[in-house]
Amino acid sequence: MPNETWEIVETADALRRAVARRVTAHGVTRSQWRVLARISKEPGLRQVDLAERLDMEPIVLCRIVDKLEESGFVERQRDPADRRAWRLVLTAKAAPVIEELHAVAAELAAEAFAGMTPSQIEQMRSALATVRDNVAEGGRNRKALGA
Structure with a gap:
């Protein structure tokens, strides 16, 4: 593997580990954080489209969304154009968690890019x-x- 590719992969892995450590302190997993972050950027996204954007198997995403829904952070809404599809939206309960996670991301970015x-x-x-x-x-x- 060329050195440039190695550096990018190692950096991405280090950032993933740092994110995982920090978000778990706020009661969510890194995968849940990714889902919440994407839904906050694209509210009403269909579940199948979210799985594609996150490069995640639909069944894996379904389990994550199930947990987020049980926690009261995400709501599934029927897609008016396709009764088989679900659109995902954040609930009001998710707003403070999203703010905390944005703060965590900003703090991590400040540390990562220091200097x-x-x-x-x-x-x-x-x-x-x-x-x-x-x-x-x-x-x-x-x-x-x-x-």
Whole structure:
């Protein structure tokens, strides 16, 4: 594995572990946090679409949503266009948890990027976005470049 790929994978793993440690102190798992965060960004998302966005098996997501629903953080609503589908929305009870989790994320970001200038952080974000796009496109950019 090239050093660049290794560094990105190791960094992602370290960030995942740090997130998991911090969010469990707030009563949710890392997976639950991912679900809550995505629903807060895209309220009313269909459960099947959420599974796809999170790269999660639908049955695994269903179990996570079940637990979040039991906790009173998420509500399933019938999709008016498809009776078989569920749309997911956060409840009022989830609002303070979402605020806490945003604070946790901001704190972690401050620690992770300590010593970096805003310009360096923006360059890194841009470079990582390019990497994600290249991987998501299945190497289409390589073909365009004649590689």
